[in-house]
Amino acid sequence: MRPETEADLAGMIASASGPIAVRGGGTRGVNLNGELLETGGLSGITLYEPGSLTLVAQTGTPLAEIEAALDAEGQRLAFEPMDHRGLMGTSGEPTIGGVVAANVSGPRRVSVGACRDFMLGVRYVDGTGTVVKNGGRVMKNVTGFDLVKLMSGSWGTLGVLSEVSLKVLPKPETAACVMIDGLSDGQAVRVMATALGSPFEVSGAAHLPVGPDRTPVTMLRIEGFDGSVAYRAERVAGLFPDHKVRIERDPEAVADTWIRVRDIVPFHGVAGDVWRVSCTPTLAAELAETIKAEALVYDLGGGLIWALVPEGADVRGRLGSFDGHATLVRGSGQPKFQPEPAVLATLSKGLRKRFDPKGILNAGLMG
Incomplete structure (x- = not known):
């Protein structure tokens, strides 16, 4: 499935009888069971006001297209989204919808915040095929319950994004x-x-x-x-x-x-699983020693550890209980995301049930 309009997207989801695997540019190597739904047909910058530091785009818009438009006006996405292709050994084009859906943020997050902190509004289609709008297209119009941040980082499990509105910032001299x-x-x-x-x-x-x-x-x-x-x-x-x-x-x-x-270039083309460990910075060196990694990269002042380990290594088992979480970025044999405590798992399940009653959107990805 490759919708060309938001109405197409809504119709496809409403009529779906089985699981749907949502994919943007396919650069993060996530493989799910279900009928493939590609968002690349929902493409184009629909509003860009450099003076208002605001950009609105359909979610299949290539990230490169957005960055080129911003660069021409001396602006940028300040949260510095990562390009996963070298690390994952994938091709394709990263899309702005994929960036938002996974809350992809880079080293500048330590000073300016993550992708979700620059979100002004979203349009998306939930698991029933209903079009939902939250937030606004410009900063002065951002109102309502903050579903914007909830959708940022939900990995397509609550709804399929069709349009996003972002705050942008000037490039430094x-x-x-x-x-x-x-x-x-x-x-x-x-x-x-x-x-x-x-x-x-x-x-x-x-x-x-x-x-x-x-x-x-x-x-x-x-x-x-x-x-x-x-x-x-x-x-x-x-x-x-x-x-x-x-x-x-x-x-x-x-x-x-x-x-x-x-982009974690030191791990490109090197065999092994890759884990992303978020932790208290003061404990980073101690935790990294526990991981027994073959290679490491510390980011965010030590609050983020990238670890390259032998295939199949149980990093969560090695870490045990700690103040943080470990995500499997490249590899198999372990859940991608840190299992949630029982109370949070119940809340998450309830949210997914409310947004996606049929349980068809990227089923099984986040529990």
Whole structure:
């Protein structure tokens, strides 16, 4: 099924008698049982007002098309959505609907928030075929119960998105990256916490235990106006007089560095399962040691651990009970999402029953 209009989408869902597997660009490698429903026919930017920092698009619109339109006006999606293709070994084109449905957010989330924090409104079709609208197309018109954030990250289990409205932000004039070499994982987490807690507006904090030159490197990103970036980068570097610190000032080199973090480039083409562990940053190094990973990437100041492990490794079993959750991004043999506590599982089941009474939308994906 490939609807070309929202009305087509509603009719297809209303008449469905069995499971539906919803897919945008197919870049995240999620395979579900059911009749395939592709949203790529729902494509196009329907409203873009640079002066109001607002963009509205149908959900099958390629992310590249949206980023090109924003770039032409000196703007961007500030939450820095990840491109999964290299990690997952997939092709296709990421779509804005897929980004919203999975709440895809990158390293800048640590300073500006996630995709859901930039959502103004949604239109979607629920499991009965009913078209639902929530929020608004511009910031001043956002009203009503906040289904917008509920739909952001629901992975198509509550409804199939047809249109999304987002707040966008201006691109910064320049960027720099404070690089610290040779830190242990524990030292890196403490350094990132210090930098993020400083008044110098760090917009990214990541650590590669094995950097491009095979040695550990900790990275702290500074963005903004040229003079401000130069000043703040020097001040951040000055916070760590006892470490080997350097500052990368070339904007293209900085951008390449953070694409490497955003898309988890160190794991591309490397065999094994990939897990994404959200945790309390202060516990990151300890938890990472428990995982016994073959390779690691720390992001969000240590609040997010990417772990490459042998195929079939039970990362949740190794971690045991901890303050956070582990998601299987690439691999099989384990549930994709962390099993919920009984109370939350009951609430989630109730929500899915209300939004999708027939239980047909991406059935089994989230419990």
